[in-house]
Amino acid sequence: MKVNKHAEVKHKSHKWKDAKGKRCRPPVSSSNVNSSPVVISMVKEHQESVRKKPSVKRLKNKVKSVSNCKYGWTTEDVRRGRLEGEALHHCAQRDDRQNRTVLVMQKDQTLCFRRKCLLTCLYGHVEVMGFTIEEGQQSYSLFSPAPHCPLSIRGLESIRALESRNEASHILQRYLSQASQKKLLKSITTNSSIILLEPIETPMTRFLSSFPDLSELFNLPMTELMSNIPKQNAHFGCFHENLTCFSLTGDIDGCPVILVCGTKNVGKSTFIRVLINTLLNYTASVEYLEGDLGQTEFTPAGCLSLLTVREPLLGPPFTHQQTPDHMIYYGQSSCDSYLDRYLECLKSLWCRRSQTREAPIIINTMGWVKGFRFQLLVHMIRFFPVSHVVQLSHSGFSHCPALTPDFLRTANGFQTHPLIESHSHPRMYSHISIQAEFQGVGSQGTAKHQRSNEQRDLSLLAYLSQLQYPDPGPVRPLHSLTPYQVPHTAIALGVTHGDMVPSHMFHASNGSLVGLCCLAEKAASKGGPVFLSQAPICPCVGFGVLRGIDMARGLYFLLTPVDPSVLREVNCLLFGAISVPSCVLTTQVRSCFMFFILFPCYEKCFQLLKSHFRPFYFKAMLL
Known part of the structure; x- marks a missing residue:
């Protein structure tokens, strides 16, 4: 359910009522709720209330989701395992005066949301796109616009248990009224995490919203929001387990060189973002070499770049544009016409990389993996001293061969030949194959702003938004x-x-x-x-x-x-x-x-x- 400054009033107006008009909870099935202690206790309480109270009837007006359209952040209660409906009402309280909401989350509870917000962890720790946000850390900006997968905030088990209700009350009193504190304290257990969600506005969001066609980018109609979340959120779950295993087995101290490849629309960019965020839990920085001209992560399209990532990526590419350490302007979104120049640019960037190699590096590649483009990929694996090759694919695609060390020994590259001599030793690296199975895999989205050219325009507009004043104010054309x-x-x-x-x-x-x-x-x-x-x-x-x-x-x-x-x-x-x-x-x-x-x-x-x-x-x- 959406939460805003009118959430409490609206929720009461749509309560279930019995024949005498008294409020009571609607029927709840234990198979449709989370297994957290808070929700289990709610189910038991409800079952007893049903036995004691008369039967209930549904109001003619359906329950309406509440959204904070004015201030730009919303939460969405969808499907099992997430904070939803009645559960969200009991674990979230809003400060109307300061326009902010405090949320209590239990282990493995998730909150899936759209639009944008500023997240601060007040107690415990939560996970967003693979990055763990803990108490005492800075606030982080979260962006979840329409064209991309909605972000999910997941509660983690607290390392330090709350000692008493007084400690929890001391945390809440800075952000909520006494009445709101009392309501929220009921849902806090010793292992709860407490987060603060606030609205956010930046020169980038103001500039993009000034264009009529982009005015709804962070302010979506409810019909589009409801239809997109269940389908798109599967994108994250598809890779979460693979990412967790990979981050734990990766040799962080050895500064691995990780090349990620795969066909178009298979989730490669999402995988890389979550991988970078996961690595940032263990190391201060991650290097990134951009080899995808059409879907660049940190710059406008048509660039090859090398940069150091020190902050988590909690949104799509246009929300974290930054100046690379080294960059070459190739000038096109594809390398087909000038393959030699493309390879020379990549080699030039690699030579500029610091030889100290104090951080792991991730190499992104183009989404075309057939014909001469596949040979180009073989050439890149031979040129870069890769320690891991992550290859993404899906069942609906005519797969290219697995890029294992054994295959590389006999494969033809764009400018290289097979190592068939007996004295040659095959390149040794870990080959990790990931099969993507989320809905819509392999096909480009058809919703507004999901096409590749539209994504490139968003990145370029976000770059030009740096011409705006950093202070709040009207947009300057x-x-x-x-x-x-x-x-x-x-x-x-x-x-x-x-x-x-x-x-x-x-x-x-x-x-x-x-x-x-x-x-x-x-x-x-x-x-x-x-x-x-x-x-x-x-x-x-x-x-x-x-x-x-x-x-x-x-x-x-x-x-x-x-x-x-x-x-x-x-x-x-x-x-x-x-x-x-x-x-x-x-x-x-x-x-x-x-x-x-x-x-x-x-x-x-x-x-x-x-x-x-x-x-x-x-x-x-x-x-």
């Missing part, structure tokens, strides 16, 4: 922001996904997303624009939108959230096949952005904006 102006002679312009006539370069790149890159050499100019004949493999420090081009004055106008101290190292703009989401150009509030994109060279347009532009010169110009 991108066309209202002041861009940097960069001389043509200070920076080179290149294309990642094909050849282009220099005279067409400006027309194609104007209004595009560009990678801000750092060439090893200064961009050579004879007084005009600098064009690269081919895309270089060079570091990328972030992204920007080429807002406009002034041919008369020889200036680029660029919007980017990258810090100016980092921008001074940039001397190259690369644009590829990753486009700015159409909603940025068409549906922003008072959007005049399209006007300046279409007519960037008209002097009259820039006369209107002259006072808004700020000069900024990159390092290349100052040399």
Whole structure:
């Protein structure tokens, strides 16, 4: 049942009543409830009440789920084993004044929810996506939007038992009124966990919600919510046991190199997120090498990156965008056209990895595992010193061969040949095969915002949300922001996904997303624009939108959230096949952005904006 500041009032209005109008509990079957002590006691109490009281009848109006649409977080009572209905009412109390809820959870009880909230563990510990949150730790932001599997909070057995009711009351008195404390104390046992749930709003959520098509991303209609949770939540349960076994058998001290592969829509990204969270329970950080261009985890699509993860991933990719330690802008969501460049980029990133190897590293791969893409996968396993290969599959797919060490010894790679010589020793690593069996496995979701291109747009919009002020306030449309102006002679312009006539370069790149890159050499100019004949493999420090081009004055106008101290190292703009989401150009509030994109060279347009532009010169110009 949903919980909000009106939950108590609404719940009472829909209580079951007997013939005389007195409230009593509805019939409950012990086969439909959790086996926790709290629920068992409720069942026994109910059975006795049925024997003593007259028969009951159902109200004409069905029980309505209560949602906190205004403040953005909800809980959902579905199926056995989860906090639901009457049980949730008895173990949750809300502070209306501070807009927060305190929840008591027993071991193995789960709370499945949508939208977003800030979770603080007040006592005991709970698990979210494989990560254990304990008392005394910081608060964590949880994001559970429509296109992805709903998050579940699971109660764990407390290490330290509550000594007395006074100790529990002391914990609760900071967050609840005395009346609410009394109600909640009844459901607390010695091994209970107590959590605090609060609403959360960030620049990212405000920016995304400002677009009409995304306004319901964290505020879903109940009909869609009810239809999605039972099906999608199976995604987690499918891998939970495998993840637990893997994390315990993995050689954490030996800093394993874990390559994860599998076909599309088999749960690979979810598996990796939960695996990272599980490893963070044992180590301070986990390294991550992104090899999937289409479904990137920490950056906009089209990037290959290497970064260190220190915080748990408690939401989909667009909710935890961050700047990698090293990144290369490939410029496409697939590597089919330039396989050699793709491999060179991965090798370049691996060479930049610290040789101390103080943390385990996870390597993500593309979702295509047939034909030459399978040979590419074989090549990657041979190149990287992997200690574990996790291969995900499902029964409805024509499986590729198991990537065991024995198979690798005779397989053809993209740039490698079988090791058939007698003196060659096969690569030794642990091969872990996981069969996914959740509903809908192998097929792309059809609900809103579930398609791959929509997921890529969300990640890019989340990146651009960094242009917003961190403090609460109205959303600033991108066309209202002041861009940097960069001389043509200070920076080179290149294309990642094909050849282009220099005279067409400006027309194609104007209004595009560009990678801000750092060439090893200064961009050579004879007084005009600098064009690269081919895309270089060079570091990328972030992204920007080429807002406009002034041919008369020889200036680029660029919007980017990258810090100016980092921008001074940039001397190259690369644009590829990753486009700015159409909603940025068409549906922003008072959007005049399209006007300046279409007519960037008209002097009259820039006369209107002259006072808004700020000069900024990159390092290349100052040399």
